[in-house]
Structure formats: C-alpha cells, structure tokens
Amino acid sequence: MTHPIPPAVHLRDAVASRGGRPVLRGVDLTVAPGEVVALLGANGSGKSTTVKAVIGSVPLEQGTLELFGTPYGSFRAWHRIGYVPQRTTAASGVPATVREVVSTGRLAQHRLLPFRRKDREAVDRALAAVGMLDRAGDGVADLSGGQQQRVLIARALVGTPDLLIMDEPMAGVDAASQQVLADTLRAEVARGASVLLVLHELGPLEPLIDRAVVLRDGCVAHDGPPVPNTGLHALPGHDHVHPHADLTPPRLLA
Amino acid sequence: MTEMLSYDFMQRALLAAVLVGITAPAVGIYLVQRRQALMGDGMGHVAMTGVGLGFIFQTSPVWMAVLVCVLGAVTMELVRSRGNQRGDIALAMLFYGGMACGKLLVSLSAQAGAGSLESYLWGSILTVAPSDLAVIAVLGAVVIAVTVGLRRQLFAICQDEDFARVTGLPVRTLNLLLAVMAAVTVTVAMRVVGLLLVSALMVVPVVAAQQLTRSFAATQAAAIALGVVVSLAGVTGSYHLNVPSGPAIVLLAIAVFAVFSLLAAPLARRRHRARGEADQGPKVCDVQLPSQGSSDATTPEQRAGLAQ
Numbered sequence: 001m002t003h004p005i006p007p008a009v010h011l012r013d014a015v016a017s018r019g020g021r022p023v024l025r026g027v028d029l030t031v032a033p034g035e036v037v038a039l040l041g042a043n044g045s046g047k048s049t050t051v052k053a054v055i056g057s058v059p060l061e062q063g064t065l066e067l068f069g070t071p072y073g074s075f076r077a078w079h080r081i082g083y084v085p086q087r088t089t090a091a092s093g094v095p096a097t098v099r100e101v102v103s104t105g106r107l108a109q110h111r112l113l114p115f116r117r118k119d120r121e122a123v124d125r126a127l128a129a130v131g132m133l134d135r136a137g138d139g140v141a142d143l144s145g146g147q148q149q150r151v152l153i154a155r156a157l158v159g160t161p162d163l164l165i166m167d168e169p170m171a172g173v174d175a176a177s178q179q180v181l182a183d184t185l186r187a188e189v190a191r192g193a194s195v196l197l198v199l200h201e202l203g204p205l206e207p208l209i210d211r212a213v214v215l216r217d218g219c220v221a222h223d224g225p226p227v228p229n230t231g232l233h234a235l236p237g238h239d240h241v242h243p244h245a246d247l248t249p250p251r252l253l254a
Numbered sequence: 255m256t257e258m259l260s261y262d263f264m265q266r267a268l269l270a271a272v273l274v275g276i277t278a279p280a281v282g283i284y285l286v287q288r289r290q291a292l293m294g295d296g297m298g299h300v301a302m303t304g305v306g307l308g309f310i311f312q313t314s315p316v317w318m319a320v321l322v323c324v325l326g327a328v329t330m331e332l333v334r335s336r337g338n339q340r341g342d343i344a345l346a347m348l349f350y351g352g353m354a355c356g357k358l359l360v361s362l363s364a365q366a367g368a369g370s371l372e373s374y375l376w377g378s379i380l381t382v383a384p385s386d387l388a389v390i391a392v393l394g395a396v397v398i399a400v401t402v403g404l405r406r407q408l409f410a411i412c413q414d415e416d417f418a419r420v421t422g423l424p425v426r427t428l429n430l431l432l433a434v435m436a437a438v439t440v441t442v443a444m445r446v447v448g449l450l451l452v453s454a455l456m457v458v459p460v461v462a463a464q465q466l467t468r469s470f471a472a473t474q475a476a477a478i479a480l481g482v483v484v485s486l487a488g489v490t491g492s493y494h495l496n497v498p499s500g501p502a503i504v505l506l507a508i509a510v511f512a513v514f515s516l517l518a519a520p521l522a523r524r525r526h527r528a529r530g531e532a533d534q535g536p537k538v539c540d541v542q543l544p545s546q547g548s549s550d551a552t553t554p555e556q557r558a559g560l561a562q
C-alpha cells in the first residue's frame with residue numbers, strides 16, 4: 001500500500017534498550033496523515049519508550065524511523081511535531097510562569113529571532129484551548145498536577161503541529177477537562193493533524209481514534225481498529241497468551 | 255569612598271566585581287533550574303589544577319584554569335547526558351582529583367609562597383592585575399552574551415530536555431555550551447570570590463531572588479541585580495575591614511537570602527489580595543449541600559456523625 005503523502009510516522013522493526021535492558025524488540029508503528037493512533041499496553045510494556053524512539057530521545061539499536069517521509073537522521077522539520085511527555089510535574093528548580101513554559105513550544109517557529117506578537121497570540125490561543133488562559137501569569141509550580149498536564153498540552157499545541165505525540169495526556173485530568181481536550185484534539189484532527197496517543201483508557205477520545213496498537217513486553221500484540229466500549233483485555237491478542245496467567249488477572253482498566 | 259576609588263587596584267577590583275556579579279548568577283540560574291546547583295562547586299575544585307599548572311609553567315593561572323575547567327566541564331556534561339548510574343561517583347573523583355592535584359602542583363612550583371594559592375581559593379581584591387582584568391572583561395562579555403542572548407533556548411533545555419529536542423534545538427551543543435560557560439564563569443569569578451566560594455555566587459543570588467519572584471525572566475533579572483549589589487558591597491567591605499572579598503560577598507548574599515525568605519510569605523499573601531476577590535471565589539465555602547435543610551443546619555446523620 002502506498003500513500004500519496006508519506007506517513008507522519010513510520011517506525012519499522014525498532015529495537016531499543018534502556019539502562020542495558022532490551023525494552024523494544026522489533027516494534028512496527030505507522031501513523032498515516034490525519035490518522036489518530038492510540039498506543040495501549042500495560043505498565044512497562046514500552047509505550048513511552050516507543051514514543052521516545054519516535055522523537056529520537058531513545059536511540060534505535062536496529063530498525064528505521066521516518067518522519068513525514070524523511071529518514072530521522074536528516075529530519076529537520078521539527079516545527080511540524082508537538083510532544084507531550086509523560087510526567088508528573090512541569091516545575092523545575094527555578095520558578096517559571098505558565099506562559100514562559102508554553103512559550104518554549106514556539107522555539108521551532110521563531111528560533112533565534114525575538115518572540116513576536118504572533119508567537120504571543122499563539123500562546124494565548126493554546127492556553128485558551130486547554131482552559132488555562134486565566135492562569136497564564138501564575139507559576140507552574142503553584143498549579144495542581146492536572147493543571148500542569150494541561151499546560152504541557154498547551155505547549156505542544158502552540159506550534160500548530162502536523163503531528164501530535166502525546167504520552168498519557170489525560171493522566172490526572174478531570175472529566176470536564178478531558179472533554180475539553182477531546183474537543184481540542186478533534187479540532188486539530190479536522191485541521192489535518194495526525195495524532196499518536198499513549199492511553200490507558202480510551203475515555204472521551206474513543207470516537208476520535210482510528211486505530212489502536214497494543215504493546216506487550218516490547219512487541220506489538222495488536223494493530224487494528226479499536227474495540228468500542230471495552231478495555232484492553234477484550235482486544236484481540238490480549239487473552240490467554242500467558243499459559244499460567246488465567247488465575248483471574250487483575251483488571252488493568254476499571 | 256572617594257579615597258577608595260582613587261586607588262587603581264580598587265577600581266580594577268570594583269570593575270571585576272560588577273562583571274562577576276552579572277556572570278555568576280546569569281549562568282547559575284540554569285544550573286539551579288536543572289537542580290545541578292553544586293556543579294559550579296565541582297568546577298571550582300577542578301580549576302585548582304589549572305591554577306597549579308599555571309604556577310608550574312609560570313604562565314597565567316587564569317588561562318590555565320580556563321583550559322582545565324572547560325575540559326572538566328565537558329567531561330561532567332558528558333557523564334550527565336549519558337544518565338550514567340555511577341555518574342555521581344565519576345564526578346566526585348573529578349572534584350577530589352582536581353583539588354588534590356592543584357595543591358600538589360602549587361607546592362611543587364618554585365613560586366610557592368604561602369599566600370599565593372590562598373588568594374585563588376578565597377578571592378583577593380589586591381591581586382586583580384590589569385592583565386587579569388582584561389581577561390575577566392572579555393570572558394565575562396562572552397558569558398553574558400550567551401546566557402542572556404540564548405535565554406529562551408537555554409531555558410527550554412534546562413526545563414525539559416526531551417521537549418527541547420522536539421523543538422529542533424541542538425540540545426547536545428547547547429548543553430556543552432552551557433557547561434563551558436559555567437567553567438568560564440568559575441575562572442572569571444575566581445579572583446574576586448575565590449574558587450571555593452564561586453559556586454555560592456552562582457547559586458545564592460538565584461535562590462534569594464526566587465523567594466520573591468514567580469517568573470523565570472524576573473528571577474534572572476533580580477538575581478543579576480543582586481549579584482552586582484552584593485559583589486560591590488562585598489569588595490567595598492573587604493577594603494574597609496581588611497578581610498578576603500569572597501567570604502564577605504557570600505555572607506552578604508546569604509543575609510539577603512534570609513531577609514527575602516522572611517519577606518516571601520507576607521508578600522505572596524499581599525499579591526493574592528491585590529488580585530482582587532473577583533477571580534478568587536468566596537473566602538469560605540458557602541455552598542449548600544442538598545442534605546442540609548434551609549432551616550435545620552445539622553441533620554440527624556450529621557449529629558450522629560458528630561456524636562461518634
């Protein structure tokens with residue numbers, strides 16, 4: 001199958017290790033233009049590592065990575081990518097305001113030039129999209145965990161990327177804000193953006209998701225349409241693989 | 255005051271103090287941001303080897319210190335970026351080795367006067383030679399240009415390295431640049447505050463400023479202003495009281511930190527009041543829970559709960 005427009009992400013046979021331990025053992029992952037792909041799997045299955053391999057912060061020992069049809073080594077169009085890391089805090093050792101943190105998302109646009117009015121307007125728009133515009137002047141360290149998460153989402157949105165990579169963006173975000181974020185994401189997709197999402201539960205994003213990729217122990221266990229209204233355990237390839245795991249496995253998804 | 259300024263050495267010392275007061279916090283803020291506040295300390299120790307080499311080869315200790323310190327800083331950065339589990343041990347070896355090597359080289363050298371190393375360790379206003387001042391000025395200008403000119407980029411890599419990489423920043427190059435700037439700052443500051451206290455001037459003005467600030471930009475500006483004020487005051491005090499300049503500067507900075515921390519809580523409270531109550535919501539909870547009747551405030555269940 002050939003695409004007239006190359007896929008946003010094309011990861012093939014990725015092998016990577018962290019701290020000397022093999023974590024990815026040959027992962028294939030493709031995100032077509034305009035597609036929304038959910039990356040699912042248990043804790044430690046390698047979801048974040050896959051995402052970090054896609055942005056290049058975990059080096060590949062084997063396999064190839066192409067972004068927008070360009071091999072990773074010669075890829076320079078970073079302004080096309082927005083990234084939300086999985087983390088618990090947006091704070092660092094020195095105070096910084098919400099606006100300052102979100103502004104770093106515009107670096108790919110203004111580069112060495114001064115931060116201009118259109119950059120500032122983009123920051124305002126992104127903050128409004130996550131409902132944090134009224135806290136723009138507050139220190140990020142003074143926000144709750146869910147509010148910090150929304151700031152990190154705004155930071156990824158601020159460059160109007162063609163590919164959004166989000167590692168558990170909904171972690172710690174309340175139901176109302178999840179709905180707001182789902183609507184924001186829908187608007188991004190309508191604009192033509194591709195999305196790669198790490199999730200534990202599909203939640204309000206479910207109707208948006210075109211495809212689900214399930215990882216287990218660094219291997220792809222399922223790649224296909226998401227099964228509606230079900231958790232991970234109902235997905236094909238997730239049942240009865242471990243011969244001794246049949247003693248009522250704990251449910252990962254409530 | 256005018257008498258003090260009439261001496262050439264004091265003019266040089268005060269000029270050096272201004273440069274050091276700007277550069278040390280300008281670099282230090284990024285180290286604090288990355289929770290690497292003690293990195294400057296390590297580089298101060300490594301620089302001692304450079305001073306020792308300068309003594310041995312009868313060349314300028316400042317240039318030798320720059321050289322050794324830059325090498326040390328690049329090593330430290332490489333160890334850090336590897337995320338090596340034993341990274342702290344490698345750094346400890348570098349620190350102790352640098353210090354021991356420095357002392358050894360100095361005692362081997364011909365001009366090993368008693369006070370010669372001492373002035374590098376604690377800072378001395380009498381010893382800022384005209385040639386030193388030229389070096390300090392050039393290096394200081396470079397450090398200021400980089401740390402202020404690239405503040406958005408450096409802020410981004412110290413805030414979140416992975417994210418910075420996705421914005422296309424040359425993260426590795428910027429990290430090395432920052433390490434080199436820190437190394438240069440250590441040697442710029444060594445004549446004024448001394449190698450053992452260099453790190454204090456990189457860190458204390460920053461943490462003092464952040465007691466009162468909420469944004470990075472304000473913290474950086476306030477830290478630099480504070481750095482200049484305490485450096486000038488410290489050098490002046492050192493002249494009048496005949497004490498080494500380093501300890502005088504650092505004790506002043508710590509005093510400022512103490513005062514600012516005391517001011518922090520009342521100031522934050524005032525800031526909240528100034529913002530008005532409109533966006534703050536009501537002071538106390540005034541939401542009527544459905545179980546609470548309008549006439550009887552305590553329901554039987556609540557009374558039962560209270561009685562338990």
Ligand SMILES: Nc1ncnc2c1ncn2[C@@H]1O[C@H](COP(=O)(O)OP(=O)(O)OP(=O)(O)O)[C@@H](O)[C@H]1O
Nearest residue numbers: 018019023041042043044045046047048049050086
């Ligand atoms: N910084 C690290 N150093 C060493 N090993 C790591 C590191 N981060 C993750 N690992 C290992 O890599 C494996 C996969 O981790 P990863 O973070 O990709 O999991 P995940 O699927 O994102 O899990 P979660 O649902 O908890 O976020 C884990 O077994 C973990 O022990």
Ligand SMILES: [Mg+2]
Nearest residue numbers: 047048086167
């Ligand atoms: Mg993860």
